[in-house]
Amino acid sequence: MLTVLLNGYQTFAQGKLNQVQRFSFIFGLYSRSQIMERRKFLGAISLAGLAGAMTPTSLMATENQPIELKVKARDEREFWWKLLYKIADPVTSNLANGTFKKNMLVEKSPSFDSRSIHVTYLEAVGRTYAGIAPWLALPDDETKEGASRKKMRNDALQGLTKCFDPASPDQLNFKTDYQPIVDAAYLAHAFLRAPKALWEPLDTLTKDRIITAFKSLRNRKPFSSNWLLFGSMAEAFMLSVGQEPDLERLNKGIKKLNDWYKGDGYYGDGPNLAFDYYNSFVIHPMMVDTLKVLVDHSMATQKEYDLALSRMERYAVGQERMISPEGTFPPIGRSITYRTGALQALSQIALMEKLPKTIKPAQVRAALTLVKKNMYEVPGTFDKNGWLQLGFVGHDPDIADYYTSTGSLYMATLSFLPLGLPATNEFWSAPAEDWTARKAWGGKKFAKDYHVDY
Structure with a gap:
């Protein structure tokens, strides 16, 4: 049976099977009659080699096999x-060259509404810089x-x-x-995340122009939501x-989101709970980082910040x-074309080194690495x-x-926020570990989970 499987794998890897045959091959690995031989088969191939041969959408779990199979932590960082760089460089390099709008081929949703398509350029800049x-x-x-990081930083500054x-x-x-x-908020978030890299080196005229642009938004009120x-x-x-901040605008988001908190790490997006990823796209990261500024300026208490951080930590546990x-992760709710942006909250908690003791940094790294590959x-x-294209997995x-x-x-x-941790940090240096779902479905011990009351 093992010989048959290996021969089938070689045919699969050479691309000689059609879609139905590819599915049949993968499914065959999971039939009851082949379980024991499958274990031998999977033990003979590294995860990296299998991922390279299969399309990411067809990857299956490797039963009870640790994710570290021949995959070194430094290789994972290099992959990240x-x-x-591949995702962000079209934005930063074209900005630096003055060819951003010329070269970004804009694709819009078939249901795109009446807003100006020109807003897409600021979207690309703010969101890229925040990441x-x-x-x-x-x-x-x-x-x-x-060297790549230095080039991108220089391009980013010149682009601004x-x-x-x-x-x-x-x-x-x-x-x-x-x-x-x-x-503008995502660009502001970038400046708060890297003030010495992205804000302080700017010349005075550019800083003044950015501040003027941000102030110009005060004639439009945000909608009553995230x-x-x-x-x-x-x-x-x-x-x-x-x-000098607009105090009402500064404080209203914090106050209303606290009013809309639903419990167990979830804020409502408005009075109601929306079962999507906006707690990660927006709410937890911006709530915590806004409160950090307020605490630093004695405009909020440490207790308020700690509560928001605890809620974010709880939400990150669920994300892991x-x-x-x-x-993979569930394609739930709106904005799933933002792809792995859905995992920002978990990524930021890892960057802040605030993961609970039950979650090892290396298991988050291993999980996110495979998600990115897929x-x-x-x-x-x-x-x-x-340039990125519309879709969730692939183009759609x-x-x-x-x-x-x-x-x-x-x-x-x-x-990609954990790339802000140096390569010597445990997140990058520790051997990869199985994440919670992989442990649970592999019959291994894993931490219990309970709701929280804060």
Whole structure:
């Protein structure tokens, strides 16, 4: 039986099977009559080799096999930073060259609404910068990663001077539509995450232009939803750089989201609970980081911050458990075209080194690595010029929401926040471990889970 399986695997890897035959081959590995031989088969192949041969969407769990099979932690980090560079470079390099709007081929949802398509450019910039900021904040070094990071940082800074220059073809729009409220907040988040890398090196004129652009948004009120935190985030950033904030806008997001808290780590998006990923896309990260600024300026108490952080930690526990043994997560709710941006909350808790004792950093790294492989190695994810395309896994414009266009997709970078931890940190240096669902479905011991009352 093992010989048959190995021969079948060689045929599979050479691409000689059609879709039905590929499925039959994979399914055959799971038939009851082959379980014992399957264990021998899987033991003969590394996870990395199997992932390279199969399409990511067809990966199956390897029963009771540790995820570290011939995969070294440093190789995982290299995979992460190269993938982040691949995603973000079309944005930052084109900004630096003054060719951003010229070269970004904009794709919009078939149901796209009446908002100006020009908002997509600020979306791409704000969301990309928010995701790359922690990585760019690391000091320079002589490694290949260090050289790539330095180039991207320089491009990002040069790009900011151009996209806020009124004479530039890449000038970003803050004056019309409501959407800039959202993406100014993500850019503000980037500045808060990496002030010494992305804010302090800017010249005075560019800083003044950015602050003026942010203040221009005050003539539009955020909608009564998670959007309230966008206003709070932008005002928190301005407070952090010595500007007088709009106090109502600054505090309203914090107050209303606390009023809408539902328990066990979930905030409502408005008065009702929305079963989607907006607690991760927006609410927890912006709530915690806005409160940090308020605490630093004696405008909120440490107790308020600690409560918000505890709720975020609880939510992150749930996110880690939602990653399946195969390295997938449920495509629930709206905005799933933001792909791995859905895991920002877990990624930020890992960056902050606030994971609970029951979750090892290396198991989060291993889980997120496989999720990224499954999601970004699928044909159609990127266009021929390297820009992200609409879809969840691969290219599927029909799954996009009415507010989604190319720039929206760069929320994907928000799952790369742990790259802000140095390579020597436990998150990157410890041997990979199975994550909770992999342990549970592999018959291994795993931590119990209980709701919390805060």
